Amino acid sequence: MPEHQKLIVSHAPFWHNCNRVTDRSRDIFLAALPAALFGVYQYGVSALGVLALSVSSAVLWELAFTRVAGRPVSVGDGTAAVIGLLLGMMLPASMPWWGILTGTFLAVVVARQIYGGIGANPFNPVAVALAILMLAWKGRMDFDAALVNYPFDFPAVYHLTAVKAFGTAAIGDVSLGDLLLGRQIGGIGCTFGLGLILGGVYLLVRGVIRWEITLSMLAGVALTAFIFNQVDPAKFASPAFHLLTGYTLIGAFFLAPEDPSSPVNFLPMLIYGAVIGSVVVFIRDIGVFAEGLPYAVLVGNLIQPLVDKIRPKALGKVV
């Protein structure tokens, strides 16, 4: 055959909707930026330092591991950078460099690469890293202690710890507007509720995350918190408080719907989200810890393969 007529042969389909893993990573990164940038505005340059080190070290860990393991280099897909950004956003601005390096190592290498890399992690890498950091360095991850030297123009109290210790009286003057607009302390990118909601809605509209998971998780938080609140309003905070404090929003929009560790069928997605949402409130209200989101996400990840067995009957399947 003449050289100028060599055709390429491939299997159908010959079209693709041009949506790639890289596009999804880019979208998640963009969606997380408003909240992250607000964190930089609120906590200053040290927050920028945490985010920068977190993103870069996550990428470098991924690069180093794929090199050592002889796997194809996958940092170009942006998933490691997303893990780094999300982990950084959930840390206090005062996190020391070794904590960040450990965190990204746990997320990228332990929680993801040793299971086989992208798509193979049974647990959300960010949740794994965060859970271990919260258990290992309680003081560093205690926002009241970690942010004690920051001058804020609002009461620098981590609401979840306060309500845990003193009941709803301690958070009596907290307005929802303050929570939405970031007038609270917490992780770098977790305090600006409005920014997280905007980013999350962007991801929902783009089809990067599934509304079933996000909404059922938020509903799970709200419903469980409502029940507790009805039982003892003096001890347990209101649903709105639980929705807008701590890691709830970043968890609902960025952690729980993470692709490999979440279910894909309709009913399983609802169950998965609702379980995570209610476990969050159970841990916060009657558990040992003030914040339970990372553990709740891990519980959700744990039941994911099981609930995803609830699936529609395939076309023409004879049982």
Next chain:
Amino acid sequence: MKTFFGLGKPGLHYATPPPRLAGPEVVPAGTSVTLLHPGPSKRRTPAALKTGDTVKTGQRLSLYGGADYVIAPVTGTVTALAPFAGHFGRDETAITITASSIKARDDQFASARREPSPETLRHFLAAAPGLPPLERLCNPKRPVKTLVVCGVDEDLLVFTQQHVLRARSHEITSGIQVLKQATGIEDVVILTLREAVQGHGHIDGRVMAVDPVYPSAHPHLVMHQVFGREVPAGQTPEDLGFCFMCAEAVAAIGVAFETGRIPVTKVLTLVARDGTARLVETPIGTRVGDIFERFGIAVVAGDRVVLGGPMRGAAAYSLDQPVRPGTDAVMVLDAASASSVSDYPCVNCGDCVRVCPARMQINLLVRYLEAGKYEDGAESYDLDSCVGCGLCAYVCVSKIPILQYITLAKHELARVRPMEDANA
């Protein structure tokens, strides 16, 4: 292309013929035509035809004595008989016929057509344009109760069958008459797109409509959505008494019995690089390269030439490949606009699961298929339910060639299962 909003399904709509389409532009046969005859399957069976034989237009050529045959589209001399590797390594024989200046018609069919019978149909018209599934239609073990005449195309961008249904209703009517007479089928359904449902009242049959969204015209989905019957996995609509035949095949049968001549030209949609489509009529066996040349479409290295549409077609490896009786479209795609595949692992985003019309767990199935575990995949994750629409691969963010895996798995299972049954 994916739209900004990613919430819904892709919403790929079937093409419809332009309203003022004058009819197909005729591309005459080149100096030679190539026919692809099935077999020989195993041993070197001597062919009933040899180079140097002369054939007449409309002559039935059966090389190996079985039920398989092709119909000579031109009068001329057989100049080559060569083995040809078809789709998925199917053994075929390429018969090259060099056309001569004298045109002669074979009259075997003309004398046999007096009364339409299943035997006549099977003997002469199974290789007619549109490939009527006469073997399945005339199977006495599985009597067909309903004949579905498909006026909807199988794939996107293609409007061949829609045009035939609109423009050749007279021939379709007589084709239906012939089929009814030959097989005794009472119930005939004309299948059209929902917006084209008007104007078929004079055709003898019930008109039923399908959604214009791909792949709702797929026989299995038509069975489910239009007739309310689910075809059990691994079976065909024929098993439930329904036979799907494209409009062009019915029209060809009508023409054959009216005129005594087996039609030898195929109508197809030609899709150029920029997506513009036109209707072409050309003798079966014409090189696809000749069609491109006729319309000034330059094909360069790195292009893909697809026989069929973008979702289910087959890529040709040479411009010498011929138009077949079942080729409804020919399209050329440049390297940039054709999708590539990657070896990226599944990220479990679930887009394929939500887009699958057969409600399969493709995210899990593909893990088995990647590992070559076809039997397990079929058993646990419903491989046999797949209708082969290709939407999963279309939306896959990892660009996994899912449809190729599935096709390969079905091919392997079809090869292995009879052997296992024989040894059981």
